Each structure stands twice: as structure tokens, then as C-alpha cells.
Amino acid sequence: MVKKRASGKSSMSQTIEDGLKQRIEVIEETYEFMLAYAAQGLSGDEKAGSGAQIRDFLNRSYNALEGLANLFMSLVDEKKLEPAKRYRSFIDILDRDSHNAQAAIQLVLAQTSISSQLIDNLNAWIHLRALLTDLFLIDEILKQHSTPDQTH
Numbered sequence: 167m168v169k170k171r172a173s174g175k176s177s178m179s180q181t182i183e184d185g186l187k188q189r190i191e192v193i194e195e196t197y198e199f200m201l202a203y204a205a206q207g208l209s210g211d212e213k214a215g216s217g218a219q220i221r222d223f224l225n226r227s228y229n230a231l232e233g234l235a236n237l238f239m240s241l242v243d244e245k246k247l248e249p250a251k252r253y254r255s256f257i258d259i260l261d262r263d264s265h266n267a268q269a270a271i272q273l274v275l276a277q278t279s280i281s282s283q284l285i286d287n288l289n290a291w292i293h294l295r296a297l298l299t300d301l302f303l304i305d306e307i308l309k310q311h312s313t314p315d316q317t318h
Contacts, residue, residue: 182241183308189230189237190301196227197289197298204286210279220280228271231297235261238304245311260300266293 203220210217235257242253274280274288288294 182237182244183312186234186237186241186304187308189234190305192230193227193301194298196223197294199223200285200289204282204289206282208282210281217280220285221275224271224275228268228275231264231268231271234264241308247311256300256303260297260304263293263297263300267297270294 199219200223203216206216208216238260239254239257241247242250242257247253270288270291270293274284277284
């Protein structure tokens with residue numbers, strides 16, 4: 167049984183929304199770190215310092231992307247957002263963009279050395295930019311559909 171909060175929203179909905187927001191935050195933090203990493207001009211990743219951090223950020227981002235579209239779909243269903251058909255069309259795009267980004271992240275992680283130039287190229291990759299724009303759009307939609315006690 168799902169408990170109700172004072173706002174009248176179920177705690178399940180807030181859990182889904184919080185989980186979605188956390189995943190978006192991880193992906194955005196990764197992108198910000200990637201921008202800084204690219205600016206360092208590193209020829210490759212040493213096993214410590216920024217080199218180890220970039221791998222950690224990329225792995226966290228990869229995991230945050232796993233099932234992201236399904237999580238957003240669950241939130242749309244839970245909040246009964248309308249028109250559902252339009253949300254579903256967008257979620258199909260989010261799913262493709264998430265899978266594209268995961269493929270690129272895995273390709274980068276498969277390299278024995280991750281240079282600043284490699285990360286700069288990943289940053290510029292149109293599919294990653296599309297994903298980030300998807301996330302910015304979702305973030306704004308979440309703000310519009312959040313209850314007053316959930317906004318920050």
C-alpha cells in the first residue's frame with residue numbers, strides 16, 4: 167500500500183520523481199566534469215586523479231541512463247500527465263538518445279587511455295547534446311508539475 171503525504175501525492179510518485187531528478191543530476195554533473203576534463207589538455211588518463219575520476223563519472227552516468235526512459239514513463243503514468251500520446255512520443259526519443267549516449271560512453275570507457283581530446287569530442291557529439299537537451303526539457307516539465315513543497 168502506498169502511503170499518502172500531506173500534499174495528496176503518493177510517496178511512490180515522489181520517489182519516482184526524486185529518482186528521476188537524481189539521475190538527471192548525475193548526468194549533468196558528468197557533463198560538467200567532462201567540460202573541465204577536456205579543458206585540462208591531458209594526453210591520457212593516469213590511474214589516479216582526473217583520469218580515475220573521469221572513468222567514475224562516465225560509469226555513474228552510464229548507470230543513470232539505464233532505464234531512464236522507463237522511469238520517466240512511470241512518472242507520466244503516475245501523475246497522469248496529458249496528453250499521454252505526446253509524452254510517449256518524446257519518451258521514445260529519450261530512450262534512443264539514452265541508448266546512443268550509453269554506446270558512446272562504453273566506447274570511451276573501452277579505451278586504455280582517455281585523453282582530454284577524446285572527452286572534448288564526446289562533449290561535442292550531437293547525440294550527447296540531444297540527450298542533454300532532453301534532460302533540460304524534462305527538468306522544466308518536472309518543475310511545472312511539482313507540488314509547491316517539492317520545488318527548490
